[in-house]
Amino acid sequence: MSDLIHYRLEDGLALIGLASPPVNALGQPLRAALLEACERAAADPAVSALILYGATGLFSAGADISEFGKDIAYAAPFLPDLLLRLSQLEKPVVAAIGGVALGGGMELALACGYRVGEPGTRLGLPEIHLGLLPGAGGTQRLPRLIGAESALNMMISGQQVSAEHALMLGLLDRVTDSAEGLLDDARAYARELLATGSPARPAERYPNPAVDLSDDFFQSYRAEHEPRWKNRLAPRLVLAAVESACLLPLAEGLLREQALFKQAEGSAQSAAQRHVFFAEREAGKIPGVDASTVLRPINKVAVIGAGTMGGGIAMNFANAGIPVTLLELKAEALDRGLTQIRQNYAISVKRGKLSEAQLEQRMTLLQGTVDYADLADADLVIEAVFENLEIKQNVFRILDRVCKPGAILASNTSTLDVDAIAAVTARPQDVIGLHFFSPANVMRLLEVVRAAKTAPDVLATTLKLARRIGKIPVVSGVCFGFIGNRMFEPYSREAHRLLLEGASPAQIDRVLTEHGLAMGMLAVQDLAGIDIGYLIHESRREVIGHDPSYCKLGDELYALGRYGQKTGAGFYRYEGRERLDDPTVTALAERVAGELGITRRDISDQEILERCLFSLINEGIQLLDEGIALRSSDIDLVYINGYGFPAHHGGPMHYAETLGLDNVLAGIRRYHDELGAYGELWLQPAPLLERLVAAGKIRIEKI
Known part of the structure; x- marks a missing residue:
């Protein structure tokens, strides 16, 4: 048995653990090992049911994207063929989904007859973000499981759903009380299925996925959304695939899906979006910074300026559970800023994205002050005042006096010379530019401006922190306007x-x-x-x-x-x-x-x-x-x-x-x-x- 699979037999259950770190990407070697394990279990009379799980906790984040556009993606076992075979096994197959099941990982779970998740499980089909559509049965099996409209919305948005929502949709059969108990509960569920004589695969919940839809649903959906799609191909192909699931038998729908997938995969748009995927991973590779660089601890952040930008910056850290001190020179301006932050969170509560308890928890992490002395214990201070070099230099002179040694001093400038700002301090090695984009609590980009004397550990710390608060950090040198x-x-x-x-x-x-x-x-x-x-x-x-x-x-x-x-x-x-x-x-x-x-x-x-x-x-x-x-x-x-x-x-x-x-x-x-x-x-x-x-x-x- 391959090192990529952990296989063991326990009281009639074949436990098949995916062991291809870090995310169990379903590349050809893992596909081959998984097929071998499933065939072994299918042929063994001592095996009554199979449980697929992530050997290190995480189930699978999907296909190996580096294979896309290459012959190896179609090398045996081709993922759609593997999942078709898995769906045809005459023994119950339970997917025990820890962490995430995304893309091909979710399609793997859909090919199993039964699915169990843990409280932190997230599921999704994000292929649209790569200019693709699910190509291993997702567009055909998901509509038959949760209905065409719900399936279409998941695929068009590419968004992940929580374990709780997946249970409500019928995407999960059960959710365990804890991540630690996932495999034990999956074993118990498999034994329950066997004891009750459950079939290897339950009947489709939606044999006609469009049963509740109007006759003109797809036509109306297309007319409503095409203006927003503009010239994007992938949403149109997803829609065509889901429509096929409503019109064709499963076997024909799977063939139609593969044809649509190949069309998407061969498009310039998908090549472009896959380029972006890999670009995000490359952006973290910085000369002079590597895994051995010791990071500075960031346990408390301060933001100077409680206006629209400063308040948005502060929200990023509160959202990540990091205490923030917000400084303004006048109490009225500070009160306005904190009130605006609360109103921003209230909008999220109204939209169902936050609970009232979460709002209060985040506001508790935000403290206001009008005194620079209250910044003395901050690990990172971000200046977000008016875009004027003299004003910003004055702020940094004060920070140089009041902040503790080793504190990182950052300027949220969009155009100005970070070297000139650093030069007014006695610690230019601790100064960096952090250019947030407005609205700062929404926009994902963070330009990280490496000044001439910025220390490597300052750069490494801010890059790690940027990812912690959900940003895509891109390093720039110093010039007017940066990149x-x-x-x-x-x-x-x-x-x-x-x-x-x-x-x-x-x-x-x-x-x-x-x-x-x-x-x-x-x-x-x-x-x-x-x-x-x-x-x-x-x-x-x-x-x-x-x-x-x-x-x-x-x-x-x-x-x-x-x-x-x-x-x-x-x-x-x-x-x-x-x-x-x-x-x-x-x-x-x-x-x-x-x-x-x-x-x-x-x-x-x-x-x-x-x-x-x-x-x-x-x-x-x-x-x-x-x-x-x-x-x-x-x-x-x-x-x-x-x-x-x-x-x-x-x-x-x-x-x-x-x-x-x-x-x-x-x-x-x-x-x-x-x-x-x-x-x-x-x-x-x-x-x-x-x-x-x-x-x-x-x-x-x-x-």
Whole structure:
């Protein structure tokens, strides 16, 4: 028997433990060992029932994603074939699900006749996050177990369900009192099944999965959700597979599922989303930091500033059970901040995401103060005050005096020089940038800015802590705007320039959202505040002042007091939350263009997309060349998780690779030549891009 399976016989029960750490990924070796064990149990007359479990506690987190797109994924035993065989055994099979059963792991559990979980068990089919659909029977067996609509919702959302919810759905047959008692209870359940003469596999709860649905359910579901899916393929394939489960016998439905899975697996979208999956794992690999780096203990956190950003940052730590001290200089501001945090939690209670007890527990972890002396015992202090270098430096001078030795001092700056902030302290090795994205308690991205003197253990500690509070940390070097906002500037510049050349705000934003971005550039500017953009431009006039057209329309809107949504008008006019086109902006663009001698013209959607995205990509490649970003996939993570770039395009760097680096270079050169003085000034190809193309490279990497 393989080392990947623990097999033992106990009083007629074959206990088959999956032992492929860390997550029992169902790669070919484990599949082969599992099939051998199941066939052994099936053939042994001394075995009356089988129990599958995770030998180290965790059941299975799914298929081996590294096999996708390769021949080994289809090597015998092919996972669908293995699970079909398991479902045909003439002896009861009980899945004892500890920890998680996700993706192929959940499909393995579905192939068993019976399922037992423990209180912490979580189940889900998250394949949609990889641009895939369940391909080993999940789209066919789950609707027959819990009904088509519930199954469809699980697969489209990709969300995990708790043991309690799974029991209610009928996905689990029983939930044990404790994780420690899982295997004992599974044994007892198997013996109960045998004593009552239960069949090897119970009758399907929903032999007709669509029994409770209207005749036009799938048509209506598609019409309702397709606008949100935009050009994503995977949700449409999931819907088609579940519809097949309602129309076809199981055997035919399984064949249909495999055909749909292969279509998804072979798509550029799935390749992009698998790229993102591996990018998240690569992002944690940092030069000078490894498993031997001793971490600093973080038992208490302080946040300076109780505004929207500071309050959101504080919530992250309270959510993770870490005590937080929130500092404001004025008691009224502190009270407002704590009240807003409570209101945010109350919204979660109203939506059923938190209980009242959890709300109170988290608020207990939040303490307010107006005295810096109360930060003396904090292990980590995060400054979240106004984005002004002098103000932030003053805060750090105070922290240098009041904080204990070894405390990590972090700045939540979005653009400023972290080295200049660290330089005002006597402990620059303890200073780091932690750029949270708004709303800070929701957004997953955290840019971790490694300053010149940041100590390795400070970096390692903040990376570990970021993951503890549910963030995706990406390390950046020090420059204006770091990775995200540095790239955002040329992206924004092109959108502003296109307005002067003849495009409308609605056309620009439509092109970008149709490509899959969460919001168009100009809608983003209205949401963030045109006044904020203006202040950033003012701080960089020495860089951009030689181009009088640079974000000129935004500056004009600022002068008119049109700051965006907060004032009811910006690039658009607002009635409540409704965004409306505003002829005033068109007239303003025409006037400014005339003053600057810019000829207005009809601009194609393709030109809008290419100029915006090529500028974004070009700056990203330059960042990589400068060493601000460690790898191109880190840039992709920043833009997907912080700026709404579509994951099914894999981020801007991966998207450039799919377009072909030679085509990106040719496009930048074309606009450089076509746009005259403006093109010569701003649309210069990054030297690294030119080197990559000259070398025949198809991947973005430093050379």
